[in-house]
Amino acid sequence: MSSLADQFHSAALDENLTAAFDARGLRAARVGDDDRDGAHRWQDAVARGFLDGEPTETQYTESFSRSGYRRKVGVYDAAGMQAEVPVATFASWATEVTLAVGSAVPMCAVSAVTVAPTHRRRGILSTLMRGELRTAAALGFPIAGLTVSESAIYGRFGFAPAVAATSWEISTRRAGWIGPEAPGRLDYITREQGRDAATALHERIRLTTPGEIAMPGGHWDRTFGTRPDAEKADKLRVVQYRSPDGDVEGVAVYSIAEDDDDWAASTATVSRVVAATDAAYAGLWRFLLSLDLVGIVRASELSVDEPLWWMIDNKRAARIQTKDHHYLRILDVPAALEARHYDVDDAIALEVSDPLGIADGTFVLSAGETPGVDVVDDPPLGIPLIRVGVAELSAMVLGGVSPVTLARAGRIDTDDPHRVARVFASTTTPQLSFWY
Ligand SMILES: CC(C)(COP(=O)(O)OP(=O)(O)OC[C@H]1O[C@@H](n2cnc3c(N)ncnc32)[C@H](O)[C@@H]1OP(=O)(O)O)[C@@H](O)C(=O)NCCC(=O)NCCS
Known part of the structure; x- marks a missing residue:
């Protein structure tokens, strides 16, 4: 875990991400861990994005000394009047999320997502999110997570509220x-x-x-x-x-x-x-x-x-x-589903679609005491098939919503929602007791 945390913390930015910003005359960069001034300007942008006032000296000092675990990415506009203050911020770090009682997996946590009002709705968040999720997936994180200021932002990136509060x-x-x-x-x-x-x-x-x-x-x-x-x-x-x-x-x-x-x-x-x-x-x-x-x-x-x-x-x-409270986003279907617990012995096929092309594929889940997930070309006959978007699968993974409910809402497609629901049931209601 710690080596994954270290690798992720200092991983180079995704090439497509930097190229996309270069093409728009912007520059994406990680704020160096020792770069106090860079971190303060990055914090200025976060404060502006969340409608806070200018940070005080004590806040600068405290944030700098306490936020070293965060991978901080900024997007800079050299043509701006304050070119050293990023026009977009994005923080992430490796943590663990509990998927079932006694079973936690590494999670890429995302926070401090802001785009300056002068640069909003030009796809800056989309470019950052796609790039950082690709980096997290390439390093082997099974899942990403965040808590949200607004509900409508993250569904398009495959996140869904897996935990309500x-x-x-x-x-x-x-x-x-x-x-x-x-x-x-x-x-x-x-x-x-x-x-x-x-x-x-x-x-x-x-x-x-x-x-x-x-x-x-x-x-x-x-x-x-x-x-x-x-x-x-x-x-x-x-x-x-x-x-x-x-x-x-x-x-x-x-x-x-x-x-x-x-x-x-x-x-x-x-x-x-x-x-x-x-x-x-x-x-x-x-x-x-x-x-x-x-x-x-x-x-x-x-x-x-x-x-x-x-x-x-x-x-x-x-x-x-x-x-809605804790949004999760599966990055690796076999790793996430194998870390769950299943109270029934059964097998189901899943056709997972992913708007970002990270986690899609066809899988067979063998549920039971020692679960297994196989990647297959075609769903086998004779077991229930569920066609599901990665967001909906992420919503189901903790057992916070029943597949029966999602099927009735038209969010998943399956011929036997009750059987699928028995596979994905959880005896413990999920919770996240804070914001991050
Ligand atoms: C949320 C925020 C980061 C979006 O950044 P952005 O660069 O404008 O987002 P993008 O241009 O990449 O938007 C991508 C898509 O999401 C939509 N979208 C973005 N923010 C949205 C919002 N708040 N509500 C609804 N839709 C939103 C866009 O309309 C766009 O849709 P399209 O692809 O259909 O055109 C920015 O508005 C912001 O900083 N808000 C204030 C701080 C905040 O709430 N941060 C989130 C913390 S969890």
């Missing part, structure tokens, strides 16, 4: 706790202690939760407000759950916004609950729903099948919104 607003007075009583104890801890506990707990949790990824460097400092450029860090409160044996099993971080008209109706916004056991989950959520002077609890990036829903008596005390 929910945002909750819970009226604590109405909710009524009917969940278990957790036997352990709760204590407030410092933000630094919370960060360290969450770092260790997430490593345990991510491997049992399809869709979670290894946390990128520095991300926990953002969540716990422990980096020097953190905003409103003083508002954060951190509480930890320990089992009766004294093991740290969960941590929650939240902030309070007071209601000036009603001191007893404050809002608690929960930025994260990291719970490695069911007891910690119950203990922390019960605590959060019973905070004095709090009338509303908000939380987001929860799963679409939260145990919490079954722990409150009045389901309508929770207003729940679902949205």
Whole structure:
């Protein structure tokens, strides 16, 4: 994994990518790892792209020291008035995504995608995305992933929402706790202690939760407000759950916004609950729903099948919104499908189409305890055939959507959607508990 990470980090840009930009009078280049000024100008472009203000000196310093793991690509326009500020940015790095309980594969994570408003809709993102995905695929990444600002951007590149997320607003007075009583104890801890506990707990949790990824460097400092450029860090409160044996099993971080008209109706916004056991989950959520002077609890990036829903008596005390969250894109069909788990012994043929020509082909999946995928010329007779785009296959890979649903939506074509659905079923609802 680390050698793949290193190889990808410093891989040369795809030749078609550089040629396409050259032909348009633009220049694509990686920002060198030691190039502090180049990284600052690249950060200027990212801030502009995401409608932020100019970065402060502290933000420049913090970003530079913390983002070394990112492969940063910029596109430069020599004819511009600020030729050293890229007109497009694109970051990626090697991480791992869990495909099934206990089974994670390398993933090319993509972030910081921006194109300057002066250069938008000329195919700059398309050229960057195609080129960087080709590089990732050539190095052997089975899959790429990202979280999105807008839904409509990435489908054309073969990405699909494999993990949906929910945002909750819970009226604590109405909710009524009917969940278990957790036997352990709760204590407030410092933000630094919370960060360290969450770092260790997430490593345990991510491997049992399809869709979670290894946390990128520095991300926990953002969540716990422990980096020097953190905003409103003083508002954060951190509480930890320990089992009766004294093991740290969960941590929650939240902030309070007071209601000036009603001191007893404050809002608690929960930025994260990291719970490695069911007891910690119950203990922390019960605590959060019973905070004095709090009338509303908000939380987001929860799963679409939260145990919490079954722990409150009045389901309508929770207003729940679902949205697309973790987008995945298979780059290597056999590697991705062989890393899944299958609860049935069966075989299906897949004709996969890919708008970028990276993962298309005809395959036979032998599902079962030791799955295998063969590349074939023609789909064999006698087993179900599924004609599927790479985006739809990526949506199905974690079990977050049933092939029956996709068939009914006209997104896949198969003669036996229920049999295909049994093959792709998963017993664990996928989740990604943060943005990257
Ligand atoms: C999203 C963004 C990077 C697109 O860059 P771009 O260079 O304009 O994209 P392209 O010209 O390569 O567009 C390719 C296609 O995607 C479409 N597209 C691009 N952005 C889109 C959007 N936000 N919504 C819908 N369609 C979009 C284009 O219309 C084009 O369609 P076509 O091939 O049918 O003509 C750019 O608009 C941007 O920086 N937005 C603000 C920051 C942001 O949201 N980044 C994404 C973070 S996840």
